[in-house]
Amino acid sequence: MNNETGAAPSVPVITIAEAARHAGETVRLNGWLYNLRKSGKIVFPIIRDGSGLMQCVAVKSNLPEDVFEALKGLTQESSFTVTGKIRAEQRAIGGYELDVESAAIFQRVPEDRPYPITPKEHGVDFLMDHRHLWLRSRRQHAAIRVRHEVIKAIRDYFDSHGFTLVDTPIFTPAACEGTTTLFEVDYFEDEKVYLTQSGQLYNEANAMAFGNVYCFGPTFRAEKSKTRRHLTEFWMVEPEMAYADLEDVKRVAEELIVYIVGRVLENRREELKTLERDISKLESVKAPFPRISYDEAVKNLQGKGSEIQWGGDFGNTDETLLTEDWDRPVIIDRYPTEIKGFYFQPDAVRPELALGVDIIAPEGYGEIVGGGQRIHDLQLLEKRLEEHHLPREAFEWYLDLRRFGSVPHAGFGMGVERFVAWMCGLEHVRETIAYPRMLYRTRP
């Protein structure tokens, strides 16, 4: 942007994150007022620029009077720019301070309509109504930056392990497993389409073309649940591998999780500190994860007083109980076929078990990975479609994958928001995405 502050044009504009590289230099910072302390003839505006915070030191005798008075009168979140010399200062936030040589205010927030989010406690509804502003707060800011790191780590992992990104469609013609949790969209001329719940079926086609693939995008679930783990719109990564089985899913998912946690610890330590996250809980996330069967999990839970019976699905409480014996995620496999999707390959020895696997995060964060091995035999898949009363015609293309070069294949899905909630130690997934969509929340 053109220089509008009166500073010499040669002054470099930097971000606060870059301050260490410019110690001793005169630079310009563009930002917003985070906080202001006054002490006689000195004011200390803390500037926020989206990359960090820095305390500025404005001395009355060094500045034109109008500039000093303007800084002194700054209100929270007013936008302004300062030019001055960066100086190392151990006691200051971030380790550096800026001695103000000139400044200009872009827009001063007026006293009669001040910035609505103050240090006092606000209710969640109020904060969510002001989500477009709440994102400027330190904790929210930190959570979104952890989210960015998680997403980048996921993509880096697959991109560097020979997986091809193949985006699967959002508009899908047929319901994969019933339409009750699908959002319906009016397409053209009375046609109805549905918003995707999973790219898996398309991934299977893509794996036959590319070997190892992944898709990564928003998915949708019209569930009327109001839990702290559910959003109606959430992001999911789904890898799928040709010539792969259940063991490959466990191996890749474990490696991926360990990799992401390592990246967050490496690059987002400051943010975890802001979020007051107990970092030791993340540092213990190392391979190998405990591996137990569904059978063992049920016995374990019954021993702990759960009322679960063999054949039932784990509830939130069960998931939390299951992980409390370990300091890392737990891998559970071989679930009853009855409670799994139509496409799961049955166990060769005990066909009442599906070769499915879930990974449960510790500390009550629940299922973060679900996947397994898919049926590759045409006749068995046809039989399952019938048993599940699914419309054969809509699945003809999916059956084609078993007609033309079928191979054992397997994959999984991992939801981003739950993963980020776990990393950040957040109680509710609504803070892991900029604009969460829930049963009663579609704004702003």
Added chain:
Amino acid sequence: MNNETGAAPSVPVITIAEAARHAGETVRLNGWLYNLRKSGKIVFPIIRDGSGLMQCVAVKSNLPEDVFEALKGLTQESSFTVTGKIRAEQRAIGGYELDVESAAIFQRVPEDRPYPITPKEHGVDFLMDHRHLWLRSRRQHAAIRVRHEVIKAIRDYFDSHGFTLVDTPIFTPAACEGTTTLFEVDYFEDEKVYLTQSGQLYNEANAMAFGNVYCFGPTFRAEKSKTRRHLTEFWMVEPEMAYADLEDVKRVAEELIVYIVGRVLENRREELKTLERDISKLESVKAPFPRISYDEAVKNLQGKGSEIQWGGDFGNTDETLLTEDWDRPVIIDRYPTEIKGFYFQPDAVRPELALGVDIIAPEGYGEIVGGGQRIHDLQLLEKRLEEHHLPREAFEWYLDLRRFGSVPHAGFGMGVERFVAWMCGLEHVRETIAYPRMLYRTRP
């Protein structure tokens, strides 16, 4: 996956892309039959594994009779695995061959229902109906791999230039600019929401929190157009920068485009060759791009016989005419306010012009970037909402951004599919995404 081919367990499973590193070694390949040539007592199956193609050499006298006969009888796209020694062979596709020591067929495609896509010409409708299989074809495969590279390059660019990824919502409550091209979704209890057309308004809020941000996801447009440039569901990246103006948009967009083209040339040269792309056309895409004003563009077009009048929008033919004088994209700025969105900052000297900018790709690929500087003044924005008859209440949150620390800011959007079409030299955007969604196409 467990070893099921009779090869020694120590034989490494590799992909064809890794063959060069294993020359002289015995390895295993998993894949599908791409082509088969027979020559007396030798058969030459070409195996496809999603990472490349490799010719295998199976000599009758070196193999058990049933294995040799099974290979000899392979049909197109049958799935099989081969073990053997990798040998450099300049004349072979990819530069290597595999001397078969053992093999196993997973699923043989039967003669009475052969793989439907044959080397003969098929109509586009037939191919699109078989998109789940068509993706295995070399050209389609190449286009999707170029797409992956484009997407990765975009993310790498922003991630390494201090931009924070902030995903914007797919479900949006209000129509940004009229509802005629919006897809409507039934939310809960008679609520209606719309699928996003752009994350821009949210990006503006995010830029005030993070400085430089980007969003990258699917966007939706319910346009009843049947052109070769339109999809109803397409992916778009949208950066937004605080303390930035029109010139910053031009600079960043130009740098981004040059970076992506460089990455495609560096990493996807084989794919471009498969697509018979004239690579010299991409090699000339270097900074600086020509920069002209809307005024100059209109004069230029009138000189070439176009019937465009000042105040009109450029059609496809105009865009192609405009770029034919140069070998690289053309940057056009300062459009009439009348034909631009309500949110564009007006030119300081000529307020009838909006500080908007489009970048037009050469060779008739049309607009690939659209963006500009946004209004930062509260009163002016309020006036524009009125002039455009937009519901004030739905935009209160957006007005908040001008109340609480407003700053000059700017950004742009770049559609992935058009960019990929340009890179690949494809006539129609439908081949740039795995499962294109168009007016009459929602399957498979």
